[in-house]
Amino acid sequence: xxxxxxxxxxxxxxxxxxxxxxxxxxxxxxxxxxxxxxxxxxxxxxxxxxxxxxxxxxxxxxxxxxxxxxxxxxxxxxxxxxxxxxxxxxxxxxxxxxxxxxxxxxxxxxxxxxxxxxxxxxxxxxxxxxxxxxxxxxxxxxxxxxxxxxxxxxxxxxxxxxxxxxxxxxxxxxxxxxxxxxxxxxxxxxxxxxxxxxxxxxxxxxxxxxxxxxxxxxxxxxxxxxxxxxxxxxxxxxxxxxxxxxxxxxxxxxxxxxxxxxxxxxxxxxxxxxxxxxxxxxxxxxxxxxxxxxxxxxxxxxxxxxxxxxxxxxxxxxxxxxxxxxxxxxxxxxxxxxxxxxxxxxxxxxxxxxxxxxxxxxxxxxxxxxxx
Numbered sequence: 392x393x394x395x396x397x398x399x400x401x402x403x404x405x406x407x408x409x410x411x412x413x414x415x416x417x418x419x420x421x422x423x424x425x426x427x428x429x430x431x432x433x434x435x436x437x438x439x440x441x442x443x444x445x446x447x448x449x450x451x452x453x454x455x456x457x458x459x460x461x462x463x464x465x466x467x468x469x470x471x472x473x474x475x476x477x478x479x480x481x482x483x484x485x486x487x488x489x490x491x492x493x494x495x496x497x498x499x500x501x502x503x504x505x506x507x508x509x510x511x512x513x514x515x516x517x518x519x520x521x522x523x524x525x526x527x528x529x530x531x532x533x534x535x536x537x538x539x540x541x542x543x544x545x546x547x548x549x550x551x552x553x554x555x556x557x558x559x560x561x562x563x564x565x566x567x568x569x570x571x572x573x574x575x576x577x578x579x580x581x582x583x584x585x586x587x588x589x590x591x592x593x594x595x596x597x598x599x600x601x602x603x604x605x606x607x608x609x610x611x612x613x614x615x616x617x618x619x620x621x622x623x624x625x626x627x628x629x630x631x632x633x634x635x636x637x638x639x640x641x642x643x644x645x646x647x648x649x650x651x652x653x654x655x656x657x658x659x660x661x662x663x664x665x666x667x668x669x670x671x672x673x674x675x676x677x678x679x680x681x682x683x684x685x686x687x688x689x690x691x692x693x694x695x696x697x698x699x700x701x702x703x704x705x706x707x708x709x710x711x712x713x714x715x716x717x718x719x720x721x722x723x724x725x726x727x728x729x730x731x732x733x734x735x736x737x738x739x740x741x742x743x744x745x746x747x748x749x750x751x752x753x754x755x756x757x758x759x760x761x762x763x
Contacts, residue, residue, distance in 0.1 A: 392435035417583040418566040424587030426494040427620030431568040445531035456484045459528040462535045466509035466542040474512040477580045492622040513546035540566035541573040548575045555581045577665045589619025637682045648756040665748035690719040723761040724742030
């Protein structure tokens with residue numbers, strides 16, 4: 392991963408490169424931000440610059456993730472009583488080579504492990520300790536990138552803390568995480584925290600135009616929805632018929648929710664609707680939740696006469712967008728979005744998707760009639 396291949400983040404790139412040039416590289420750093428903001432690409436470019444400054448031939452090895460002094464830890468599931476990253480490294484390498492902005496949910500889907508818990512284990516930390524007790528192959532710095540360090544279990548975090556406190560000489564540790572909430576305070580106190588901000592809209596637009604030749608008309612809607620997350624933007628660009636499917640199911644949900652109040656038999660339709668969505672993989676379910684949140688927010692803007700901010704409307708299958716928007720107001724938008732957020736949390740924690748979607752589907756029928 393080259394610096395120039397990273398979307399935006401020019402200020403952060405400059406700071407990181409200067410730290411290498413001025414020999415101010417901290418032995419332990421935590422890159423905090425969504426994967427779609429570029430935490431892993433930034434870590435890879437940083438590692439490449441460090442190793443290349445010691446050996447000019449290191450660059451191509453880092454680019455292909457096969458440098459012997461560059462090591463990775465990442466969440467995996469237990470397989471045959473074993474939960475070591477090295478057993479899934481080829482899969483991880485393939486995912487990152489295809490899309491370095493991939494998310495934790497992408498990784499879960501890539502492994503087809505939606506119903507399994509992925510984590511970084513104490514055994515994984517022991518394995519890395521053993522690797523770093525040996526001399527580097529090229530005689531220079533050894534680097535460990537811990538992708539999604541917030542997925543360490545308690546036993547792993549405690550062992551990793553000891554590794555941070557007494558790292559081998561010429562060792563650089565780069566951790567990435569979406570937030571610091573699930574990381575031990577003692578680990579945070581021993582790392583230099585590097586905030587990776589959302590990508591500027593202009594930089595996402597430029598990235599899509601240069602790499603995918605996307606027209607300005609199409610990038611507008613994508614950028615609004617992506618909210619500075621390049622991974623989200625790439626998925627939106629490639630979604631194609633998925634948006635039509637999401638639109639169709641959203642319309643069905645809203646119409647059934649309106650009818651349930653007068654005709655309880657429509658409750659059965661909501662249950663079948665929930666079962667259909669529950670059959671998707673978790674990533675697609677979460678994407679649909681994001682889509683629903685977006686549509687409800689746009690409907691609120693439409694209702695409050697902020698039509699210039701409504702960059703997308705639903706008008707398929709005779710759907711009355713303006714009429715629907717009148718039912719989304721300050722009286723119910725907070726409750727609706729909170730329920731969607733709760734559903735997303737339950738799915739993330741491997742809740743039963745049939746129960747999650749049925750509950751959410753029924754609750755909309757209650758909130759949709761709650762007018763100001």
